Structure formats: structure tokens, C-alpha cells
Amino acid sequence: MKAKNNNYIIWITILISLMLTIMPLPILLDSFRPNWALLVLAYWCLALPNRINVLSAWFVGLIVDVLLGSVLGVNAFACAIVIYVTGNNFQKIRNFSIWQQSLIVCLLTAFYHLIVFWLQRFVFEVDFSLSYMKPVLTTTLLWWIVFLLLRKTRRHFRVL
Amino acid sequence: MLIALVLSSVFIYCDHKLASFEIARGYLQSMVSPLQYLANTPLKFLDFASENLVSRKQLMAENQKYQQQELLFKEKLLQLDILEQENERLRALLSSPVQAEHKKMVAEILAVDSDPYSHQILINLGTKEGIYEGQPVIDENGVVGQILHVGANSSRVLLLTDISHSIPLRIHRNGVRVIAKGTGSQTTMEINYLPHSSDIKEGDLLVTSGLGGTFPEGYPVARVTNIAENTDRAFARVKITPEVQLDRLRYLLVIWPDAVVKQ
Numbered sequence: 390m391k392a393k394n395n396n397y398i399i400w401i402t403i404l405i406s407l408m409l410t411i412m413p414l415p416i417l418l419d420s421f422r423p424n425w426a427l428l429v430l431a432y433w434c435l436a437l438p439n440r441i442n443v444l445s446a447w448f449v450g451l452i453v454d455v456l457l458g459s460v461l462g463v464n465a466f467a468c469a470i471v472i473y474v475t476g477n478n479f480q481k482i483r484n485f486s487i488w489q490q491s492l493i494v495c496l497l498t499a500f501y502h503l504i505v506f507w508l509q510r511f512v513f514e515v516d517f518s519l520s521y522m523k524p525v526l527t528t529t530l531l532w533w534i535v536f537l538l539l540r541k542t543r544r545h546f547r548v549l
Numbered sequence: 550m551l552i553a554l555v556l557s558s559v560f561i562y563c564d565h566k567l568a569s570f571e572i573a574r575g576y577l578q579s580m581v582s583p584l585q586y587l588a589n590t591p592l593k594f595l596d597f598a599s600e601n602l603v604s605r606k607q608l609m610a611e612n613q614k615y616q617q618q619e620l621l622f623k624e625k626l627l628q629l630d631i632l633e634q635e636n637e638r639l640r641a642l643l644s645s646p647v648q649a650e651h652k653k654m655v656a657e658i659l660a661v662d663s664d665p666y667s668h669q670i671l672i673n674l675g676t677k678e679g680i681y682e683g684q685p686v687i688d689e690n691g692v693v694g695q696i697l698h699v700g701a702n703s704s705r706v707l708l709l710t711d712i713s714h715s716i717p718l719r720i721h722r723n724g725v726r727v728i729a730k731g732t733g734s735q736t737t738m739e740i741n742y743l744p745h746s747s748d749i750k751e752g753d754l755l756v757t758s759g760l761g762g763t764f765p766e767g768y769p770v771a772r773v774t775n776i777a778e779n780t781d782r783a784f785a786r787v788k789i790t791p792e793v794q795l796d797r798l799r800y801l802l803v804i805w806p807d808a809v810v811k812q
Binding site: 404407408411412413416420443444446447450451452455456457458459460461462463465466469470473505508509511512513514515520521 | 550552553554556557558559560561563564565574577578580581584585587588589591592664665666667669671697698705712713733796
């Protein structure tokens, strides 16, 4: 196992997050669907900024676009910007406690969904409704679970 | 960073404005479809389980219901045959073309989530089955929407209620032609540019007019629910509700309006 950095684990977790993104949910919970892809990307970006960079985040965002059938590039754009911000401040964010981190994640997700909304507004005429911001809530609440789970995964598989 | 942003801006522009991007989109759609089928499996499994675990009593009751329905349908079919013949003869007398039956195919919805900003669903047919962009999709209650993107073995349907979707209709009662636009709400659409003097009432059924060439004529689409009489506005504001329950779709029919079935 030594000298092997188990890169594929990162991509497997991203793949799982993409599947969770399109997994059917009951209508009641549907608008609260957390932004799984962003959570996983943010974790890897904080843990291993040399592995997940803006371009890979952009690529994941593009897949999300195709999966959701939105205008191609909208989610890619938002993903790239958010991961750019995360990657530039990873040393600061890493030293925060997990609760402070979830606050940061809350801000980042809100930023993400605002970018998506803004781009959509650019293309179609959509009006802002607070329900577009519902994922921010669940994403924030789920950060600590995802964080601990992925940290365990990373240590177990020794992803470097 | 800059590359990513510029690239996605270019993509957004191309995808929105240029039709030629559709091919690339088709390939991408085919690439991700395994993921979509995979995400669909848990629900499929649950469906399978619930369908297999019904009691004998339930099955018998259902069977009886179907038998009764079949009887009714058969009786109607008898009449339909006669009516069809009569219609054909009358049309021949008037030397107007006989309406033909179109080729259809049953599609199943893949239960995967879509963009919250638009109303779309994914179905399990693609280019392999000969699906093409702009094809009409209906179910047993009426028109559902049209095909938006096509992949190799899955494709996206744009629903009637999407904000970017419009459909040419006519009022079934008197043949007045209107255009209905989606509003982004699953239960309402609206009619634009209808003069105040038009003969339209609450409860009127709207069917496809066949104009525009996308949807074949005569399929029910929506019912008028609300007419706001406000003469300050240039046009009447008419709210209509789709006949199809767009949140409860399961099986759909995809139509080939150009392919005629020989009887």
C-alpha cells in the first residue's frame, strides 16, 4: 500500500455524491436536498488541495449540469468559483472547529446557490424564491457528518 | 480559475443560443445515463417489492375491476368502429384527408431529480428507439410535453408547465385558437394575447390545434380555471390547469406524428 495515494477513492466518493444528487426523494424533502457534490468537493479541497483543484471542481459541476438537465455550465461555473474560494483559504478553514467550519460551508453553499440563481436569471426570467435557498440549511447541517465520514474514509484508505 | 470561468460562460452561451450544441449534449447525456439508471434502482426495487407483496384479496378485487372496465371499453370500441367508418365516409364525401393513427411507443419515467429551475423528466427511451428532439409526449389524460434532449438510451422531456414552453391550442367548444405558456408552477399555465371579447368560459377544455407542427391535433391539454376580467389590461388574463397530473406521471406515450400506422 505504500507510495500509493489511492486517488480513486476521491473519485468514488464524488461519484456517490453525484448519485445522491439525482436520487429520488419524497416531494416534501425534495426542495431540501443537500448539495452533496459541493459538500464532498469542499471536503477534499480542504483536506487535499493538491488533488482537487478548480478544474476538477468545474468538471464535476459540468456533470451535475448534464445530470440535472440545466443549462450547460451553470453548476460548473458556481462550483469553480466556490472551490476557488475554498482552495485559497484552505489553511484557515482547516484550523477552525467543525462548527465554525459548518458556518463557512453555509456561506459557501449560499454563495453557490446565489450564483446558480443569478446565472439562471441571466438566461431565463426566473424570480427569486426563498425555496431555492432551502438546500443551504440541510447542507450546513450535514457538513459534520460528511466531514467525519470522509475523514475516516481518507485515513482508512490512506488517501494522500 | 479563469479558464474554468471562461469555458463555462462559453458553454452557457452555446447551450442557450446555438442549436448545434445539441449533439455534444446528446453524447454527454448518453455518458451519464448509467449513473441515472443506477440512481433509479432503489426506487425500482421498492416498487418491485410493493407490487409483489399484494394480498390475494386485493388482486381479485383489482381483477374484477379490470374485467368490468374491459367490458365497458369493448362496448365503446364497438361504437368507435362504427363512428370511425362513418367519419371516414363523411370525410371522403367532403374530400378532406382522413386522420390517420400515429406510431406510438410506451416510455417509463426514470425517477431522478432535475434542475429546480425547470420542469423536466427523464424517460427510458433514446436514439436507439428513434426518439428525436421536439417529439410530442402524452399520457392517458392528455399532453405532457415534448422531448428536449436525446441521449443514446435516455432522453429528457420538457413539461408543458416549464417557463420556456408554449403550446398552440384551441378551445374545444368553439375552435378559438390560443397559445398557452407555462408559468413554472405545476398546476397552472396561462393564455397570453387573448382579446377581452373572446368567447371563453371557465371549465372550457383546450385541445392541441395542430398548428406549429410539433403536436398532432386534438389531444386534450388543459381546462380553463380562472378568467380575470380587468379591462385596464390590453389582453385577458386566463389561467388554465393541465389535464395531466404532472407530479404523478408513471408511464408515457411518445408519438411519431409523421409515421402513420397502416390499419
